[in-house]
Amino acid sequence: MNRHAALANGYTAYPRSGQGTFSISPHKFQPRSQPALRRRRQLIQRICLIGGVSFFLLILIFPSWRASILPALSLGLLSSSDHLQIQTVRYYDLAKVKGSASGWEDGDRVLMCTPLRDAASHLPMFFSHLRNLTYPHHLIDLAFLVSDSKDQTNEMLENMLEELQRDPDRDMPFGEISVIKKDFGQQVKQDVESRHGFAAQAGRRKLMAQARNWLLSATLRPTHGWVYWRDADVLTAPSTILEDLMRHDKDVIVPNVWRPLPDWLGGEQPYDLNSWQESETALALADTLDEDAVIVEGYAEYATWRPHLAYLRDPYGDPDMEMELDGVGGVSILAKARVFRAGVHFPAFSFEKHAETEGFGKMARRMGFSVVGLPHYTIWHLYEPSVDDLKHMEEMEKERRAREAEEKAEAERAQRTETYFKDPKVESEIDNAFVRDSVEEEEKAKDATPEKSDSTPEKADSKTGKGKYMLDDKHDKKPQPKDDKVKGDADVDTKTEK
Amino acid sequence: MAVARNMRRTSPITIVLASLMAFGFLCFLFSSPSPPVSTSSTTSDSRLEDTAEHPLSPPTKPFIPQPVQNDGRHVQAPPVVKYDLNALTASSDASNKAERILILTPLARFYQGYWDNVEKLSYPHKLISLGFIIPHTKDGDAALSSLEKAIARTQTGTEQNRFASITILRQDFDPPLASQSEKERHKLKNQKARRESMSRARNSLMFTTLGPSTSWVLWLDSDIVETPNTLIQDLTSHNRPVIVPNCMQRYYNTDTKQNDIRPYDFNSWIDSSTAQALGDTLKPDEILLEGYAELPTYRTLMAYQADTKNPRPKRVIDLDGVGGTALMVKADVHRDGAMFPAFPFYHLVETEGFAKMAKRLGYSVHGLPDYFV
Numbered sequence: 094m095n096r097h098a099a100l101a102n103g104y105t106a107y108p109r110s111g112q113g114t115f116s117i118s119p120h121k122f123q124p125r126s127q128p129a130l131r132r133r134r135q136l137i138q139r140i141c142l143i144g145g146v147s148f149f150l151l152i153l154i155f156p157s158w159r160a161s162i163l164p165a166l167s168l169g170l171l172s173s174s175d176h177l178q179i180q181t182v183r184y185y186d187l188a189k190v191k192g193s194a195s196g197w198e199d200g201d202r203v204l205m206c207t208p209l210r211d212a213a214s215h216l217p218m219f220f221s222h223l224r225n226l227t228y229p230h231h232l233i234d235l236a237f238l239v240s241d242s243k244d245q246t247n248e249m250l251e252n253m254l255e256e257l258q259r260d261p262d263r264d265m266p267f268g269e270i271s272v273i274k275k276d277f278g279q280q281v282k283q284d285v286e287s288r289h290g291f292a293a294q295a296g297r298r299k300l301m302a303q304a305r306n307w308l309l310s311a312t313l314r315p316t317h318g319w320v321y322w323r324d325a326d327v328l329t330a331p332s333t334i335l336e337d338l339m340r341h342d343k344d345v346i347v348p349n350v351w352r353p354l355p356d357w358l359g360g361e362q363p364y365d366l367n368s369w370q371e372s373e374t375a376l377a378l379a380d381t382l383d384e385d386a387v388i389v390e391g392y393a394e395y396a397t398w399r400p401h402l403a404y405l406r407d408p409y410g411d412p413d414m415e416m417e418l419d420g421v422g423g424v425s426i427l428a429k430a431r432v433f434r435a436g437v438h439f440p441a442f443s444f445e446k447h448a449e450t451e452g453f454g455k456m457a458r459r460m461g462f463s464v465v466g467l468p469h470y471t472i473w474h475l476y477e478p479s480v481d482d483l484k485h486m487e488e489m490e491k492e493r494r495a496r497e498a499e500e501k502a503e504a505e506r507a508q509r510t511e512t513y514f515k516d517p518k519v520e521s522e523i524d525n526a527f528v529r530d531s532v533e534e535e536e537k538a539k540d541a542t543p544e545k546s547d548s549t550p551e552k553a554d555s556k557t558g559k560g561k562y563m564l565d566d567k568h569d570k571k572p573q574p575k576d577d578k579v580k581g582d583a584d585v586d587t588k589t590e591k
Numbered sequence: 592m593a594v595a596r597n598m599r600r601t602s603p604i605t606i607v608l609a610s611l612m613a614f615g616f617l618c619f620l621f622s623s624p625s626p627p628v629s630t631s632s633t634t635s636d637s638r639l640e641d642t643a644e645h646p647l648s649p650p651t652k653p654f655i656p657q658p659v660q661n662d663g664r665h666v667q668a669p670p671v672v673k674y675d676l677n678a679l680t681a682s683s684d685a686s687n688k689a690e691r692i693l694i695l696t697p698l699a700r701f702y703q704g705y706w707d708n709v710e711k712l713s714y715p716h717k718l719i720s721l722g723f724i725i726p727h728t729k730d731g732d733a734a735l736s737s738l739e740k741a742i743a744r745t746q747t748g749t750e751q752n753r754f755a756s757i758t759i760l761r762q763d764f765d766p767p768l769a770s771q772s773e774k775e776r777h778k779l780k781n782q783k784a785r786r787e788s789m790s791r792a793r794n795s796l797m798f799t800t801l802g803p804s805t806s807w808v809l810w811l812d813s814d815i816v817e818t819p820n821t822l823i824q825d826l827t828s829h830n831r832p833v834i835v836p837n838c839m840q841r842y843y844n845t846d847t848k849q850n851d852i853r854p855y856d857f858n859s860w861i862d863s864s865t866a867q868a869l870g871d872t873l874k875p876d877e878i879l880l881e882g883y884a885e886l887p888t889y890r891t892l893m894a895y896q897a898d899t900k901n902p903r904p905k906r907v908i909d910l911d912g913v914g915g916t917a918l919m920v921k922a923d924v925h926r927d928g929a930m931f932p933a934f935p936f937y938h939l940v941e942t943e944g945f946a947k948m949a950k951r952l953g954y955s956v957h958g959l960p961d962y963f964v
Contacts, residue, residue, distance in 0.1 A: 140613060438930060442952050
């Protein structure tokens with residue numbers, strides 16, 4: 094309230110009884126007594142001087158004091174004295190890093206873990222995803238585990254990380270970055286066929302679990318609010334994925350993982366079959382197995398009849414819809430750090446007949462954490478063709494090339510005839526050209542006819558097609574189809590013998 | 592005014608007194624900064640080389656603080672740090688190979704005896720990191736302040752006595768029991784909840800402080816007040832993945848009228864067929880506990896295997912369950928995922944469950960019945 098208004102109303106802010114003593118209105122001017130400071134100026138100056146000199150002398154005499162006194166005086170501006178002080182005590186209150194639903198506003202640190210093995214070819218893609226993440230980069234700590242890699246993964250990773258941290262854009266560099274090297278002596282090869290073969294699964298998954306645990310235990314800090322597991326071979330994922338998953342405020346959350354397929358395989362396919370709900374059948378099955386057995390999903394050997402997250406996807410469904418899960422897949426997991434702090438990890442042994450990420454899901458459920466999947470929020474895993482697919486693709490590629498060559502030859506011929514017809518100067522040559530063409534055609538026909546006798550007509554067609562047009566292009570290659578012919582003849586011979 | 596004029600003529604005594612006061616004031620300002628925030632002092636080069644590259648980097652190493660901007664970013668982007676865990680060893684010759692030890696202690700109460708004992712350990716202190724987890728209770732606050740005092744004294748003391756780093760955590764969940772008195776603590780029906788919460792505390796401590804450079808983890812309870820000085824060397828020399836000495840309690844024996852020792856930790860045992868049969872009858876959520884008459888397990892307890900008359904401290908036996916009062920574990924065992932189950936794991940929780948899990952991961956578990964702490 095305004096004091097002047099109070100006076101205008103007839104009330105005073107202070108009691109009037111003690112007119113002289115309590116009145117604050119200055120009735121008469123009184124010169125303020127000179128402050129003591131000004132009066133004893135000289136004395137104070139002298140004291141300061143002497144104090145300064147004695148302080149300086151003391152610092153000279155006891156060098157050990159400098160470390161504690163200088164930074165305090167310079168208010169940390171003298172960074173040169175930094176190396177003199179080593180801190181040994183860290184204090185953290187875990188209650189302050191519980192992991193909140195809007196971590197990007199609350200400054201929650203996220204640990205992003207990525208296990209890598211022979212993944213050099215995926216790294217450029219992975220780093221482009223990293224750069225695009227919208228979560229504040231300085232709050233993300235990156236952790237990589239490079240194990241048993243024979244390719245350039247390690248060198249490439251380090252170079253790309255250095256580049257990332259040196260980026261002039263202030264928003265680009267990430268927080269703490271740890272690259273951990275540890276070989277587990279994995280015998281299992283990394284190509285798709287051997288990786289997903291049924292027999293190899295249990296052992297492979299236990300080793301994967303081990304790798305994940307090593308990575309986590311070496312890099313989890315008391316400052317982390319969330320932990321995000323991400324595989325390097327994710328093709329596309331929303332750049333807001335961290336915020337999107339975090340927003341749900343669940344202890345463990347996974348998106349749906351699909352993969353694109355070539356058109357001849359149906360265009361797309363559910364990829365991650367490790368996210369599922371437990372079923373009665375599976376529980377009954379688990380009881381029949383021995384202690385060390387591991388149930389792996391998606392193989393005919395273990396028919397579990399579990400509802401899978403992957404199959405429930407509706408491309409037009411609500412991306413925020415949630416679904417309770419028991420097992421989770423490891424392509425992209427967001428979990429609160431307190432889940433890991435409580436001791437949930439990726440069992441490298443058979444935990445309730447499951448290992449690795451599925452065991453992780455089970456253990457998290459066991460300890461009372463919520464495990465949730467988003468069926469309609471999809472990220473896309475890289476499509477790696479299997480050996481069969483590769484064979485098929487090779488054939489398709491061959492056919493395509495043959496077709497292209499045919500088209501090219503067709504176009505060439507058309508052009509040639511066109512030019513010959515259009516050019517009036519060489520009109521005389523046209524006849525020659527026709528003659529040459531017809532001769533070539535005859536030759537081709539000669540080459541082709543014996544091969545037509547080959548037992549497999551389809552393949553022979555493609556082969557002859559190829560041979561035919563090679564002949565057209567380069568005459569040096571002539572012997573090759575002849576060899577084929579000989580082989581074909583030999584085949585015929587053996588057949589007749591039979 | 593006359594008085595002031597007199598004052599102006601200052602005698603040398605006043606000046607000397609004033610400068611003394613200024614000096615004393617400065618001393619007061621700088622000599623005792625608050626302990627947990629900055630315990631700093633000069634150190635030799637050997638220690639400097641051993642610091643972490645960045646304040647965020649491994650918690651088992653000391654660090655040099657770096658300026659942080661207002662928005663929480665570091666002025667310099669953190670470096671890319673490489674760790675080669677293939678080169679990390681945990682061998683019987685720990686001190687010569689400069690293997691780092693992490694001593695972890697869930698702290699509910701601070702005992703000066705505990706700190707003195709840790710300080711006396713003869714293993715090179717610059718290779719020892721300490722980790723504490725303290726609950727958010729009144730007792731915890733008291734423990735924290737006395738711990739900080741003890742730390743401040745040690746970490747500013749002689750250089751060879753200083754530990755490499757100390758991490759203090761506050762628990763993010765409440766302990767189920769308000770009272771930490773021995774009687775309340777050991778009641779059977781309270782045991783499950785208490786031990787599950789203990790497991791979570793232990794796991795929080797272990798997973799956040801392990802870091803990439805630790806070779807061995809020593810679990811030491813806050814009420815261990817007497818161990819041989821060479822505890823770490825002795826336990827590592829056996830080169831076993833998990834090894835536990837025999838924990839005893841000193842007490843005044845009223846029968847013989849003299850000081851005596853008695854077994855204390857009943858969690859180290861060899862499994863019995865009775866216990867397994869008993870375990871099979873339990874529901875999945877129930878746990879089997881040792882040392883309670885309600886649950887006769889007939890397990891062979893290491894506590895009673897001790898030969899107090901003529902002890903052979905090198906004697907090693909195989910165990911199935913371990914206690915957590917003093918427990919030496921290779922860091923690899925923890926890294927592989929062996930933790931303290933906070934849920935019934937084969938009807939076992941906490942350290943006993945840990946032993947079971949380590950066994951499931953293919954590690955062996957051992958005890959030293961004649962090595963007393």
